[in-house]
Amino acid sequence: MNFIRKKLDKIKEPFQPGEKFEKFAPAVNALDTFLFVPNHTTKKGSHVRDAVDLKRTMITVVIALIPALIFGIWNTGYQHFTQLGEEFTFMDAFLHGAIKVVPMIIVSYAVGLGIEFAFAVKRGHEVNEGYLVTGLLIPMIMPVDIPLWMVAISVAFAVLIGKEAFGGTGMNILNPALTARAFAFFAYPTYMSGDKVWVSEATEVSGISGETILGTLAAGKEVAYDSASMFSGFIPGSISETSTLFILLGALVLILTKVGSWRIILSGFIGAAVMGLIFNALGSSVFTNNSLMNFPWFNHLIVGGLAFGVVFMATDPVSAAQTMKGKWIYGFLIGFFGIMIRIFNPAYPEGIMLAILLMNVFAPTIDHYVIQGNIKRRQKRLKLQTVKTS
Numbered sequence: 606m607n608f609i610r611k612k613l614d615k616i617k618e619p620f621q622p623g624e625k626f627e628k629f630a631p632a633v634n635a636l637d638t639f640l641f642v643p644n645h646t647t648k649k650g651s652h653v654r655d656a657v658d659l660k661r662t663m664i665t666v667v668i669a670l671i672p673a674l675i676f677g678i679w680n681t682g683y684q685h686f687t688q689l690g691e692e693f694t695f696m697d698a699f700l701h702g703a704i705k706v707v708p709m710i711i712v713s714y715a716v717g718l719g720i721e722f723a724f725a726v727k728r729g730h731e732v733n734e735g736y737l738v739t740g741l742l743i744p745m746i747m748p749v750d751i752p753l754w755m756v757a758i759s760v761a762f763a764v765l766i767g768k769e770a771f772g773g774t775g776m777n778i779l780n781p782a783l784t785a786r787a788f789a790f791f792a793y794p795t796y797m798s799g800d801k802v803w804v805s806e807a808t809e810v811s812g813i814s815g816e817t818i819l820g821t822l823a824a825g826k827e828v829a830y831d832s833a834s835m836f837s838g839f840i841p842g843s844i845s846e847t848s849t850l851f852i853l854l855g856a857l858v859l860i861l862t863k864v865g866s867w868r869i870i871l872s873g874f875i876g877a878a879v880m881g882l883i884f885n886a887l888g889s890s891v892f893t894n895n896s897l898m899n900f901p902w903f904n905h906l907i908v909g910g911l912a913f914g915v916v917f918m919a920t921d922p923v924s925a926a927q928t929m930k931g932k933w934i935y936g937f938l939i940g941f942f943g944i945m946i947r948i949f950n951p952a953y954p955e956g957i958m959l960a961i962l963l964m965n966v967f968a969p970t971i972d973h974y975v976i977q978g979n980i981k982r983r984q985k986r987l988k989l990q991t992v993k994t995s
Contacts, residue, residue, distance in 0.1 A: 663737040665864045669855035670741055670845070670917065676838055677845035678702035681749050684841055702749075706844055709744035712753050716760045717743075724769050735774035735781075735923075739763070742782035742917065745845035746910065751789065751796050758792075759785040779965045780921050783914075783958050790958070817841045818908045819947065819955055822896040836907045849907040856916040865920040868929065869936035873915035874906060876940025881905040884948055897948045905944055914957035915940060924965040928975040935971055939964050 682698030717740045743760055767784030768777045790797045818828055818840055830840050838848025846852075859865030881902025888898030906912065919925060919939050926935035939960045946956025 660737075662864055663735065665862050666738045666859065666917070667741060669858035669864075670738075670745065672851040672854045673845040673848060673913070674706075674741070674745060676848045676851045677745065678706045680838055680847055681705050681844060683839065705749050706744065708753060709747065709751075709756050709844075710741065712756050713743045713760050714740040716757045717764050720761060720764045720769070724773065735768075736764070739768075739781045743785045746782060746786050746843050746913065747789065748797060749844055751793075755789060755793055755796060759789040762788045775923055777923060778969075779962055780918050780924050783918055783962055783965075786958055787962060819897075822900055825896050828900075832901075832904055832907070835904060840908070842908075843910060846910040846913040849912045852912045852916050859916070859920065865916065866925070866932050866936075868932040869920050869925060869939075870916055872933045872936030873919055873940040873943075874912075876937035876942075877906055877911055877915075877944050878902055878940070879937075880941045880944035884944065895948070905947070909947065909955045909957065911940070911943055911947075911957045914943070914961055918957075918961050919964075924968060926968045926971050926975075928972045931968070931971045931975045934975075935964055935968055938967075 679695070679699045679702055681702030682693070682700065683702075685701055686693040686698060714736075717736050721736050740760075743763065744756065747756060747759075763781045763785035767779050767781045768774070771777045786797075818830060818835065821828055834840055836849050838850060840847050856865065856870055860867045860870070881900075884898045885900075885902050888895055915936070919936060926932050939957070941960075942963060943957040943960035946959050948956075950956065
């Protein structure tokens with residue numbers, strides 16, 4: 606590491622204050638802080654000292670995403686070969702998936718980091734590590750066959766409008782990855798939903814369909830998969846949203862490292878279960894022909910993007926609620942509204958994206974009323990103590 610340290614110091618010399626390329630120092634310093642702990646400390650004021658900095662937090666989230674990503678790459682090939690009826694090995698499926706997914710990841714990082722570096726140079730501040738996670742999340746929640754230029758435009762919109770317009774990492778009110786997906790959905794709806802968005806070249810073969818489970822239910826058709834397949838992830842869907850098993854493995858990493866809030870994750874699933882139970886009760890007695898209403902509540906938890914959204918999107922520390930009670934309310938409402946939107950909107954049966962973006966907006970309001978409630982209770986206790994002592 607000393608050799609790398611010396612080489613970096615040599616490279617950084619022309620970018621030091623007063624040197625020829627001083628303006629581009631943030632771009633070079635980004636590589637330095639990615640490989641090494643920043644060599645500066647706080648100079649004034651009181652600060653919480655912690656060994657976990659933003660870089661390590663982001664890397665922890667990336668590690669938590671890897672199981673779902675690897676399975677998603679393999680499942681891409683699995684769905685392709687299965688629906689074509691061809692024989693294949695594990696590596697055949699994985700390599701086919703990698704050919705489709707890896708270019709999306711490269712485009713996401715190239716465009717996103719390019720914009721981040723440009724803003725850092727323009728504003729004269731360091732490049733933040735926040736896009737390490739966002740750049741991976743965006744392709745993971747996209748359909749596998751979306752054109753790369755659409756991925757690039759969605760990334761640019763998310764970084765420019767969803768993040769940099771608010772001041773950069775830590776200042777955004779909306780989750781940047783979901784902002785990219787929302788833009789892609791409303792700008793290019795035919796590429797984001799319907800029955801020809803998933804199986805790539807297989808859709809050109811007569812009788813082959815790439816329709817997802819939620820799309821099938823929204824169309825009033827029968828689902829051909831059992832709960833075990835839905836939970837394990839051997840189903841069509843966005844790249845890394847299909848396997849609840851591997852998503853929960855990532856959730857365990859986030860919870861054990863205290864990077865993700867278990868309160869938001871648990872309350873999100875509880876809210877979704879409650880809404881699912883309500884619709885199951887109504888569907889069995891009132892809306893007997895509504896497939897989504899009669900879909901078992903526990904299956905609602907393991908299909909679509911609900912699990913992925915609750916674990917990796919709702920727990921975003923910037924856009925989520927910050928108070929303890931607020932996290933319970935925030936997570937519950939995300940799950941509750943996610944299932945509500947999924948069932949009530951047949952044109953868009955996957956509602957977790959809109960539910961999270963909606964609650965991103967209301968998260969500060971939730972925290973405000975939680976804090977005000979605490980203040981009022983303390984004031985009430987103080988008055989009671991004053992009365993007793995007098």
